[in-house]
Amino acid sequence: MQHSVDLHAVHAAPSKKFIDVMPNEEGEFTYMADTPGVFMYHCGTQPVLLHIGNGMYGMIIVEPKDGYPGDASVDREYTLVQSEWYKENDYDAMLGEAPEYVVFNGSDFALSKHPLLAKPGERIRLYVVNAGPNEVSSFHVVGTILDRVFADGNPANVQRGLQTALIPAGGGAVVEFTVLEEGDYPIVTHQFKDAAKGAVAVLRVTKDGTDHGGMPMGH
Ligand SMILES: [Cu+2]
Numbered sequence: 001m002q003h004s005v006d007l008h009a010v011h012a013a014p015s016k017k018f019i020d021v022m023p024n025e026e027g028e029f030t031y032m033a034d035t036p037g038v039f040m041y042h043c044g045t046q047p048v049l050l051h052i053g054n055g056m057y058g059m060i061i062v063e064p065k066d067g068y069p070g071d072a073s074v075d076r077e078y079t080l081v082q083s084e085w086y087k088e089n090d091y092d093a094m095l096g097e098a099p100e101y102v103v104f105n106g107s108d109f110a111l112s113k114h115p116l117l118a119k120p121g122e123r124i125r126l127y128v129v130n131a132g133p134n135e136v137s138s139f140h141v142v143g144t145i146l147d148r149v150f151a152d153g154n155p156a157n158v159q160r161g162l163q164t165a166l167i168p169a170g171g172g173a174v175v176e177f178t179v180l181e182e183g184d185y186p187i188v189t190h191q192f193k194d195a196a197k198g199a200v201a202v203l204r205v206t207k208d209g210t211d212h213g214g215m216p217m218g219h
Pocket of ligand 1: 002003004043044045051056
């Protein structure tokens with residue numbers, strides 16, 4: 001069937017650029033990546049809900065031309081995409097806003113089993129997109145404070161000292177925080193019905209920044 005692409009990082013006429021492409025055909029357009037941010041892209045073919053609900057989305061990071069303020073103080077960067085899983089092609093389920101799973105990076109609890117890693121005292125930056133399609137993300141890191149949040153990843157939109165960052169469906173953020181002590185720091189959406197469905201990652205902070213307690217990667 002036909003699909004298309006809607007890039008949130010773009011100034012473009014959707015009726016000209018985000019158009020359907022049939023199987024075995026190609027489409028192409030160019031754009032200036034001149035607005036910094038963390039953007040969603042997704043299939044824009046009707047019904048859009050069905051195409052996003054079936055998994056057709058991703059993240060674009062447009063870094064500011066001169067970097068983010070304080071780039072040099074950031075020790076580690078990770079990317080997280082929150083999204084929902086519905087039974088494939090079950091449009092009624094998608095309309096009913098009852099996802100079976102809510103996940104980070106496409107898999108329930110995978111980032112709990114294979115934690116993100118850091119060392120004590122390090123400053124962490126996360127690039128986050130909430131692909132939805134239906135749920136808001138109340139993005140929260142247990143055991144720390146988001147000392148800088150750039151709404152939609154634009155350095156002009158700086159907020160300080162947030163406990164939870166609101167990321168709408170189809171929105172993004174850059175969040176930065178520091179971890180002082182060794183231990184496991186859950187990363188969740190504070191809509192806990194969604195965290196219970198899989199949207200939990202773990203940042204494991206160890207002396208040498210390796211994963212002592214978890215399974216080796218690739219197992
Ligand atoms: Cu599609």
